[in-house]
Amino acid sequence: MDDTTRTDYERLAERLTARGADVAAIERRLAEHRVETPSWGYANAGTRFGSYPPEGLPSTPFEKLDDAAEVHRLTGSAPLVAVHIPWDQLDDYAPLKQHAAALGLEIGTVNPNLFGDKRYKLGSLVNPDAAVRRLATDHMLECIEIASVLGSTGVSLWLPDGTNYAGQDAFAVRRRRLHDCLAEVYAALPAGIELLVEYKLYEPAFYATDLADWGSSLLTCQKLGPQAKVLVDLGHHAQGVNIEQIVATLADEDRLGGFHFNNRKYGDDDLIVGSVNPFELFLIYAELAALPRLPRLTIDQAHVIEHKIEGMVLSVVNLQEAFAKALLVDRAALAERQAAGDVLGAHELLLDAFATDVRPLTAKVREEKGAAADPVAAFRDGDWWERVGSRRDAGATTGGLGA
Ligand code: LRH
Ligand code: MN
Ligand code: MN
Secondary structure (H helix, E strand, O other), X not given: OOHHHHHHHHHHHHHHHHOOOOHXXXXXXXXXXXXXXXXXXXXXXXXXXEEOOOOOOOOOHHXXXXXXXXXXXXXXXXXXXXXXXOOOOOOOOHHHHHHHHHOOOEEEEEEEOOOOOHHHOOOOOOOOOHHHHXXXXXXXXXXXXXXXXXXXXXXXXXXXXXXXXXXXXXXXXXXXXXXXXXXXXXHOOOOOOEEEEEOOOOOOOOOEEOOOXXXXXXXXXXXXXXXXXXXXXXOOOOOOOOHHHHHXXXXXXXXXXXXXXXXXXXXXXXXXXXXXXXXXXXXXXXXXXXXXXXXXXXXXXXXOOOOHHHHHHHHHHHHHHHHHHHHHXXXXXXXXXXXOOOHHHHHHHHHHHHHOOOXXXXXXXXXXXXXXXXXXXHXXXXXXXXXXXXXXXXXXXXXXXXX
16 A cells, blocks of 8 residues: 555544544444355456457356456455356366465356257246246256256356246246246256346347346245245346345345446446446445445456456445445444434435545555555556466467357
8 A cells, every 4th residue: 555545544534533433343343244246257258349359369168267366455345256057168167176276266157058059049947838837947957066066055047037928938937847847947956056037138039038027036036935045136127226225135135136237328238337327336235334244246248348357346446435434323323313304314324434435454465465555557567467468379369248
């Protein structure tokens, strides 16, 4: 930490302490913040119009972990990596687990892929053809086995199924097909693995999506059992939807399985976390900070023009800052003002926390963990390209959206 940052930190800590905040406790909670980065976020990604693969892309799941380790080294807060099957398909997963451990990482969630195979033209677990439903169910079962080998505690389910035209298929029949397939998947879950049910408003289906909203996912989870929980991807709602309220509701039902953090302006844009709407991110963290423990915090983003490691680092930093700001909210005062009907007073407590520049605090916590005070600058000044990037096959583009 340079002298200016140290002085900024001392001033901030003094101000917070004077207001009654327990700075040491805030720093302890910040130090425990663990983010999961997605293997597919390190690989090539593009839009449906094209992709611009840079040099130095990872071409194997092992190399994707190497990039994730760089993000963890710089931020001190990203020790988990989510994998996507078949983008990270291997014959034997034990070496991948060993590689992760050697890098100080753990494998996070295993993400099945129900959208790549041509046979999924009319859907996967909801396909009218029982043979295709079998194929999709078997893929889910395979991912549970992979999760067991990798020591993962979550298998996600993003169901791309839906219809493009009214009358194409019957809603209620589709629900029964889905629930029958998922009952088989759920029955195969070992004790330590959760099924994380993600929802998405639209895309690839444009008329009706089978799991279009948090309510549909929650109903599905409630039918299945307590190991099924809802996964909230920030890019998967209609414009204007109050995501922090969804988060609070799911947590209250003990069904908040985790997140896919990203940001968007229009659709499922998968942009850097906190780049468009940092206030929404803060309000989500304000709900999370009130919980006894944080849920899974996975990033799901795709970098099209920005450097992938830099984009991921910035996302982790933005998550750390959102959490730090949320930890500044004086909860006792907030509850008092809420009970007293002090509308603006309660709102002001949130605004004040959000407006606080917490960067000296997050920098200190990172440095104490051996990470960088300014992770993006440290990456730019560092030798990743010489050590890692320049040694890779320049033509490699495997395993990611639009790859
Ligand atoms: C779907 C989604 C889902 C996929 C990922 C690559 O839009 O959010 O989580 O697995 O993108
Ligand atoms: Mn997602
Ligand atoms: Mn998405």
